[in-house]
Amino acid sequence: MLMTKTNDKPGSVGRSLDRRDFMITAASLGVGLTVAGALAPVLEARGSDDFKSTFDALVGNASPTEEKIKLEIDAYVENGNMVFYRLNVDHPMQEGDYVKQVHLLSTENPFAHVATFQFTPQSGRAAVAGRMRLAKTQEVVALAELSGDRLYIAKRFVKVAIGGCET
Amino acid sequence: MAATPRVKLPETIKAGETIEVRALVRHPMERGHRKDAQGRTIQRNIIHTFTAELDGHQVFRAKFGTGVAANPFLSFYVTVAKPGTLALTWVDDNGVAIQTERALDVVA
Numbered sequence: 001m002l003m004t005k006t007n008d009k010p011g012s013v014g015r016s017l018d019r020r021d022f023m024i025t026a027a028s029l030g031v032g033l034t035v036a037g038a039l040a041p042v043l044e045a046r047g048s049d050d051f052k053s054t055f056d057a058l059v060g061n062a063s064p065t066e067e068k069i070k071l072e073i074d075a076y077v078e079n080g081n082m083v084f085y086r087l088n089v090d091h092p093m094q095e096g097d098y099v100k101q102v103h104l105l106s107t108e109n110p111f112a113h114v115a116t117f118q119f120t121p122q123s124g125r126a127a128v129a130g131r132m133r134l135a136k137t138q139e140v141v142a143l144a145e146l147s148g149d150r151l152y153i154a155k156r157f158v159k160v161a162i163g164g165c166e167t
Numbered sequence: 168m169a170a171t172p173r174v175k176l177p178e179t180i181k182a183g184e185t186i187e188v189r190a191l192v193r194h195p196m197e198r199g200h201r202k203d204a205q206g207r208t209i210q211r212n213i214i215h216t217f218t219a220e221l222d223g224h225q226v227f228r229a230k231f232g233t234g235v236a237a238n239p240f241l242s243f244y245v246t247v248a249k250p251g252t253l254a255l256t257w258v259d260d261n262g263v264a265i266q267t268e269r270a271l272d273v274v275a
Contacts, residue, residue: 082236106234110200114234117243122226124185124246131236
């Protein structure tokens, strides 16, 4: 149907029909993409290549759930050289059932891996606070690994006024 | 060069209590892609590992990348069952280890 219109002389009617067909095609294609997007994993890695490869290496084929972790960072920071973060995983710390480690990742820093915190049942709480560098405005990701290979994720978007990594 | 770390603990600790440990150490956390005044790249030197041991038994460990800010501050938790010694160690790329110990007194 679209092909039959392409040989038309560039008249107003022909053009508008072309455009109309194009819009219809684009719309149906758009719908198709939306459906495909909905079927893809919800928490796909988005960010720098280093972030993607770091994230994929940690997660593998698993699909982390977005719960249990509370990641606190100011939504807007002036100085990317010193960004305060606090994270807490709401899970008991008992022998055989505890938070083994939490990875803190930046999605747009030159090096995605910021820190990994390894806990033990003697930690009592899987909670840490510290200061990180953010090169620019980006999302920060915390990935918690519980015993039994259960994965949880938390994300926080941080707007950075002056980047802290490239200087 | 290695400055004495600053460690903050609760004033009193009850047996079985989970306490917050706040530790700060002075370190440039040099990322390895900055240039000096002569334009030469300053070699990477960051603290890559931090460990906390309670009576010789590791209770917490952190691995740092270049994304950790200079003069790394860290807050974490430890459950203290009985009086003991908390040993904290920071190790950087040059192999320099900064260590400190704190006695944990437990009130009944």
